Amino acid sequence: MFKITEDILTFLKRYPITTLMVGICTVLMIMITFMGGYNRKTILQLGAYDRQLVDEGQVWRLLTCAFGHMSYFHFFLNMPCILFLSRPLEQILGSKKFFLSYILMSVFATLMVHLFSDYPIPLAGSSGVGYGLLGMYIYLFFRHGNQFSSYDKRFIMMFTLLGFVVTFLIPEISLTGHIGGFVGGILLSPFLFNKTKDLNDRMSG
Helix, strand or coil: CCCCCCCHHHHHHHCHHHHHHHHHHHHHHHHHHHCCCCCHHHHHHCCCECHHHHHCCCCCHHHHCCCCCCCHHHHHHHHHHHHHHHHHHHHHHCHHHHHHHHHHHHHHHHHHHHHHCCCCCCECCCHHHHHHHHHHHHHHHHHCHHHCCHHHHHHHHHHHHHHHHHHHHCCCCCHHHHHHHHHHHHHHHHHHHCCCCCHHHHHHC
């Protein structure tokens, strides 16, 4: 389910939204390199979340912050996760519904930070939506568990557990953003998958 077997051209054709999201993050990483690297000024210029700026009306930062990152390590940690987690869900949902769900989870995760956290520095990163994707898998496994292999279910359960362990152990990680994204993915899932009758056919199509 999570193993990439396609060549590049097939991958681009089959997963256009996954490619687009990773591509946007990559372009922003390259741009920030030419702007002087990761610092408060550059990440804000490229759309990072900041409580005061959002309160002043720059609400678009609730979305744009999901495409920037805080450091090169942050970028290279998140991108493989988004790449591997997005593909099967884009195949199940179709590109249009997956695009909508990706945007909604991005905004929801940042909105939870804005409402329930007082994050002291500008915030950027796609980990909120990454946890949202994990939330969607958890929903699917509980609702349609018989259509997934035991290996895939164990992989996601361990991935989710490890993700939250890291969230609690590493300082300055936005716990609210991660939990908010995870909860958002679960809450959104019934509206996305309620008419999905045979997930295996979707994934093999």
